Amino acid sequence: MAITGIKGFNDILPGEVEKWQHIEATARRVFELYGLSEIRIPILEKTELFCRSIGDATDIVEKEMYSFEDKGGNKVTMRPEGTASVMRAYVEHKMHALDPVARLYYMGPMFRYERPQKGRYRQFHQIGAEITGVAAPTVDAQVLTMLTHFFQELGLTEPSLQINSLGCPCCRPAYREALKKFLLDRIDKLCDDCKRRYDTNPLRALDCKSAGCQEATQGAPSMLDHLCAECSDHFDKTRKHLELVGTPYSINQRMVRGLDYYTRTTFEMVTTMLGAQSAVAAGGRYDGLISSIGGPQIPGIGFAMGVERVALLLAEKDFSRRPDLFIAALGDEAHPEAFRLMSALQRLGFAVEIDYEGKSLKSQMRRADKFNSRFTLIIGGDELARGTAPLKNMDGGTQDEVALDAASIQAAMTGGA
Numbered sequence: 468m469a470i471t472g473i474k475g476f477n478d479i480l481p482g483e484v485e486k487w488q489h490i491e492a493t494a495r496r497v498f499e500l501y502g503l504s505e506i507r508i509p510i511l512e513k514t515e516l517f518c519r520s521i522g523d524a525t526d527i528v529e530k531e532m533y534s535f536e537d538k539g540g541n542k543v544t545m546r547p548e549g550t551a552s553v554m555r556a557y558v559e560h561k562m563h564a565l566d567p568v569a570r571l572y573y574m575g576p577m578f579r580y581e582r583p584q585k586g587r588y589r590q591f592h593q594i595g596a597e598i599t600g601v602a603a604p605t606v607d608a609q610v611l612t613m614l615t616h617f618f619q620e621l622g623l624t625e626p627s628l629q630i631n632s633l634g635c636p637c638c639r640p641a642y643r644e645a646l647k648k649f650l651l652d653r654i655d656k657l658c659d660d661c662k663r664r665y666d667t668n669p670l671r672a673l674d675c676k677s678a679g680c681q682e683a684t685q686g687a688p689s690m691l692d693h694l695c696a697e698c699s700d701h702f703d704k705t706r707k708h709l710e711l712v713g714t715p716y717s718i719n720q721r722m723v724r725g726l727d728y729y730t731r732t733t734f735e736m737v738t739t740m741l742g743a744q745s746a747v748a749a750g751g752r753y754d755g756l757i758s759s760i761g762g763p764q765i766p767g768i769g770f771a772m773g774v775e776r777v778a779l780l781l782a783e784k785d786f787s788r789r790p791d792l793f794i795a796a797l798g799d800e801a802h803p804e805a806f807r808l809m810s811a812l813q814r815l816g817f818a819v820e821i822d823y824e825g826k827s828l829k830s831q832m833r834r835a836d837k838f839n840s841r842f843t844l845i846i847g848g849d850e851l852a853r854g855t856a857p858l859k860n861m862d863g864g865t866q867d868e869v870a871l872d873a874a875s876i877q878a879a880m881t882g883g884a
């Protein structure tokens with residue numbers, strides 16, 4: 468029996484991969500406009516890194532991590548996200564020593580043992596961005612504007628930006644208590660998960676999808692009404708800066724993120740087009756994360772998008788590439804000539820295809836059709852004898868007689884002299 472891949476681990480095949488390359492190239496192009504540089508981080512980290520940063524009481528750490536002991540007995544985990552690793556690298560390499568401001572992006576696979584469904588996989592891919600060293604709300608607005616800019620560059624009108632504030636260690640404890648007090652009378656309605664985390668993580672009930680939790684949290688107190696003066700000011704200024712540059716957003720007071728490191732601004736890019744998996748990108752500020760993993764007290768903010776989900780939103784668009792030229796060759800002498808011209812034109816920067824096995828003209832034209840090349844050139848004995856051949860423009864239907872040398876064919880294809 469043939470061996471198949473592992474459930475939740477997908478192959479990205481040619482045809483689809485062009486879309487991924489377009490998403491990645493767009494991210495690089497847009498992020499670099501905002502001064503970000505790429506960082507590449509390992510897939511395996513010490514398990515402790517994620518326990519300390521994401522939080523022991525989160526779904527990710529409790530249930531979803533691919534953790535194991537390596538052959539040396541070390542507890543390691545396949546990264547479930549990138550932020551913790553990027554901050555570990557930032558601290559380890561003392562990137563803050565000269566300038567605490569680092570503007571970084573990354574892309575690559577992440578691993579979570581979740582129940583696979585459309586838009587949710589066990590190996591999935593994120594493109595993420597992190598900016599450290601700026602506490603000012605201007606940078607919150609900058610990060611959100613960059614993310615919006617990225618989706619605009621992809622030509623997507625979905626997803627839309629939702630923002631919230633989760634406060635800080637000053638104001639969140641009082642809010643937690645107010646929420647717990649509110650939920651206590653309704654605790655029977657909560658789902659088992661939310662009952663279990665009533666003490667450790669009561670905020671999760673606010674964005675729990677279960678009908679009971681949604682009912683129980685109707686009219687619950689809002690974090691935004693409990694923000695301390697500094698957090699409230701930060702949120703107002705973030706909003707003002709978003710409005711200043713015309714970045715559209717709405718406020719979602721129920722947004723609670725599934726990772727513990729967030730403070731103040733949190734956000735999600737949401738869509739209604741992917742069923743239950745509504746978040747295409749998500750992130751927030753994490754002013755205590757760097758110090759929690761042993762670094763200095765330096766603030767940070769960032770996001771990650773799920774590339775599979777972005778690709779699903781782009782499903783209708785065609786990213787397949789067309790070769791520039793297909794050369795059909797008839798007869799034993801024409802084949803080496805087609806091969807020679809192909810090679811010369813490839814070196815000049817053209818994508819060229821031939822039929823390697825010298826099949827009939829009919830089957831070669833079928834291949835030309837399949838490749839959907841912009842031009843075709845047909846070479847037989849007569850063409851070789853006169854040193855020219857017909858070059859057909861497959862879009863315009865026009866035909867030119869061109870000399871059988873790469874420079875002439877190049878000139879004809881580019882409209883040059």
Ligand code: HAM
Nearest residue numbers: 548550587588591746747748749750751769770771773
């Ligand atoms: P997250 O919300 O856990 O945040 O994930 C960010 C995005 O990754 C989600 O919005 C979703 O698009 C995608 N994603 C997550 N899990 C899966 C999955 N199982 N299958 C497919 N896509 C998935 C973080 O990971 C934070 N590190 C984001 C961040 C960066 N916050 C600050 N900086």
